[in-house]
Amino acid sequence: MNLPECKNLLLNLDSGVLHVTFNRPESRNAMTPELLAEIASVFESIRESAVRAVVLRGAGGHFCAGADLKGMMAGGMKPPAPGEADPIVAMNRSFGVMLRQVSAAPQVVIAVCEGAVLGGGFGLACVSDIAFAHAEAKFGMPETTRGLPPAQIAPFVVERIGLTQARRLCLTGAQFRGAEALRLGLVHESFSDEEELQAKLKDALSQVVNCAPQANALTKQILLNVGKLDMDAVLDDAARKFASCVRGPEAPEGIAAFMQKRAPKWAQN
Template sequence: MPEFETLLVARGGRVTHVTLNRPEVRNAMSLAMVDELLAVLERAERDGSRAIVLRGAGGHFCSGGDVKDMGAAQARPGNGEDPIAGVNARFGHLCAAYAGTGLPVVAVLEGAVMGGGFGLACVADVAIARETALFRLPETGLGLVPAQIAPFLVERLGYSQAKRLAVTGGKIDAASALKLGLVHHVCDGEESCGATLSQVLAEIRKGAPNAIAATKQLIARARLEPASALVEDAARIFARAARSEEGAEGLTAFLEKRPAAWAREGEA
């Protein structure tokens, strides 16, 4: 993997591991980081990665957006467009890209998980929190709006809890995040979190890559469309999977009582 300015990126066992690497500002998300996160995701989607893991350096996940970028945008001439809106929209595209990828996204969360970092936690398919994680939505206290993460807050937490946390500043610990369904696992210490991550990745490895991607797409549609409207499309998606190479291999492996080929492709 090439060097990045704001990220540490490594690939092992067909998993792309991404560490937000601005520890001096608790990994605040600059525009450069947004662009690099998008580039890493695009590469992982092309290079055969089975999953992408997000975490932060220095004991924190992400303290939100870098206010310096917003200040710099405000000082630039707009040329008919609002530069602050452009900065905000760029982060929105990042959230949408990670929410929409066919790759499983796993987030390992600790320390500050604020604003945009909170949003990234919401778009992860699996969220693992250390006991040190502290989740906050500071935007309204700064006179701002959690604009781009609002849809993902509602999706993850439901309307009532998303609204409560947004208007109160949403300060919750890891145990409360687990109760709310914001995270799926809470672990005590780095060793415990490493073991949990390994288990989650091993479970992901058991699923066929194309089947996982198709399942994620169908579940995303199921949030917005009634079940009756999905019947015929779901049947076609199922039939296409059953006739695919993955489907043939999966059924054969089941009958032969052996792991499928994709589950034997190194550690996920």
């Protein structure tokens, strides 16, 4: 596996866990087209790799403050000429493409939310499998207070916390701290310092590696199909995935390990 070279990301692969750090601390890790492209490239490079989990975090104490509005405005606001593609549409849509890519990654994606978790950062938290929030992290979607809709983020927010809460947050631009993010179900656990975070991260990763990689990947696909396909189609697809696992290498090993009271091979790396 060859990880791409990145200017805006720090990458560290350790024992099957890829730590991806957004590295634009001078802007609280605000999203640029270049940063979006690098995230997409990293997730594409690991799609069929042995990476078991991805930990997303921001440098400088902030997760991500959303889109780099200064850079967007500097690009000019003139409408495209007749017959030309609209660059603003393309730029905005690319963010949704990246969110779907992160959401559907076969790996377990863990978000460490601290400092600013706003706009696009909020969206990334919503597509993670596991999210930890610092008690003092600031969450919110301030787009409407800037005269913009949270266009690519809103659908993922609805999926994460439900339509009722998404309406309130999107239409008020309200900001809140980690405790409220935990109450809403946006994140799964909170932490107050680095020591507590590392303990919780270690525990979560140890649980992840106890799960078979292919079984986890297929389970994510089943979960993400719910509400998007007819329920019978979801269950038919799930039955086929179950059969493929029964006949694959993981189930025989996992069942044998259970019977023999030992750890399965994938948990021994």
